[in-house]
Amino acid sequence: MKTTPVNAPADLRRSVIAVPPLCRKADLSLDREENAKLVQHMYAGGITTMLYGGNANLYNIAPSEYPALLTMLREISPEDVWMVPSVGPMYGTAMDQAAMLKDHEFPTAMLLPTLFPSKPAGVATAIRKFVEKSGLKAVLYMKDEGYITPELAQSLVNDGLISWIKYAVVKEDPAEDAFLSKLVSLVNPELIVSGIGEQPAIVHLRDFGITGFTAGCVCVQPKLSMDMMHAIHAGDYAKAEEIREVFKPLEDLRNKHSPILVLHHAVALAGIAQTGPALPLMTELPDELLPEIEKAAKELLAR
Numbered sequence: 264m265k266t267t268p269v270n271a272p273a274d275l276r277r278s279v280i281a282v283p284p285l286c287r288k289a290d291l292s293l294d295r296e297e298n299a300k301l302v303q304h305m306y307a308g309g310i311t312t313m314l315y316g317g318n319a320n321l322y323n324i325a326p327s328e329y330p331a332l333l334t335m336l337r338e339i340s341p342e343d344v345w346m347v348p349s350v351g352p353m354y355g356t357a358m359d360q361a362a363m364l365k366d367h368e369f370p371t372a373m374l375l376p377t378l379f380p381s382k383p384a385g386v387a388t389a390i391r392k393f394v395e396k397s398g399l400k401a402v403l404y405m406k407d408e409g410y411i412t413p414e415l416a417q418s419l420v421n422d423g424l425i426s427w428i429k430y431a432v433v434k435e436d437p438a439e440d441a442f443l444s445k446l447v448s449l450v451n452p453e454l455i456v457s458g459i460g461e462q463p464a465i466v467h468l469r470d471f472g473i474t475g476f477t478a479g480c481v482c483v484q485p486k487l488s489m490d491m492m493h494a495i496h497a498g499d500y501a502k503a504e505e506i507r508e509v510f511k512p513l514e515d516l517r518n519k520h521s522p523i524l525v526l527h528h529a530v531a532l533a534g535i536a537q538t539g540p541a542l543p544l545m546t547e548l549p550d551e552l553l554p555e556i557e558k559a560a561k562e563l564l565a566r
């Protein structure tokens with residue numbers, strides 16, 4: 264596992280940042296074997312950065328289970344893979360996890376976002392205290408405009424507390440995004456990645472000059488997502504656009520039913536790894552939705 268400090272933008276450009284689900288056994292304990300299978304599937308497709316966050320449902324992980332998660336990620340990681348765990352979203356959870364991260368060698372960790380109960384200035388304070396306690400720079404996850412302001416993000420970056428920013432504010436038209444325009448005017452775009460999967464990635468990277476992208480569907484079809492990233496970086500937007508279309512059917516189902524849960528089922532139904540039951544407060548999707556997810560996942564995997 265990569266243990267060296269984050270070197271942006273090179274580290275953010277070398278791989279699509281995969282955001283995988285987390286496999287659990289029937290008793291909800293961590294399934295090391297199935298998680299290792301999923302990691303190997305992504306790695307075989309060229310992925311070398313894996314961010315365990317929302318799709319892994321780390322919002323709901325017990326702090327008592329967190330050290331076992333960190334150990335497992337370390338142990339199942341290929342030598343050259345960069346594993347990024349998440350903390351929070353609540354302040355107290357993040358502070359307890361900050362102490363646990365000190366026993367490991369992860370170069371950075373992401374604070375999961377929540378709008379309730381939080382205020383932008385409080386989020387900035389939480390990041391400062393997390394960095395102070397863990398000794399790690401943080402990944403700032405900007406998922407909603409109300410979570411933290413571009414000005415506060417700038418102050419955190421200027422104070423050397425942020426390794427990179429995951430920008431994931433959903434807009435009907437990603438090209439019309441005054442909030443992102445403001446952010447890139449205040450913060451070096453080399454530190455910012457698009458955080459909403461393949462669909463807005465071309466626009467975010469081409470029109471706003473940001474650096475890389477995170478994705479969930481990449482866990483099913485890593486090679487094509489990597490091809491898309493390389494096409495964008497090479498300025499071959501026609502090729503990138505063609506590939507983006509291939510991801511759309513599964514992404515549309517995610518948007519329709521639940522991004523986290525459709526991906527959770529898709530990885531299992533495509534036969535990549537058994538993701539097992541969903542950890543509460545999530546729950547599995549109804550059986551009647553599974554055939555269309557299976558079809559879309561298998562078709563994407565077969566591309």
Ligand SMILES: N[C@@H](CC=O)C(=O)O
Nearest residue numbers: 282459460477478479
């Ligand atoms: N939310 C996006 C990227 C991950 O954060 C996805 O799941 O595709």
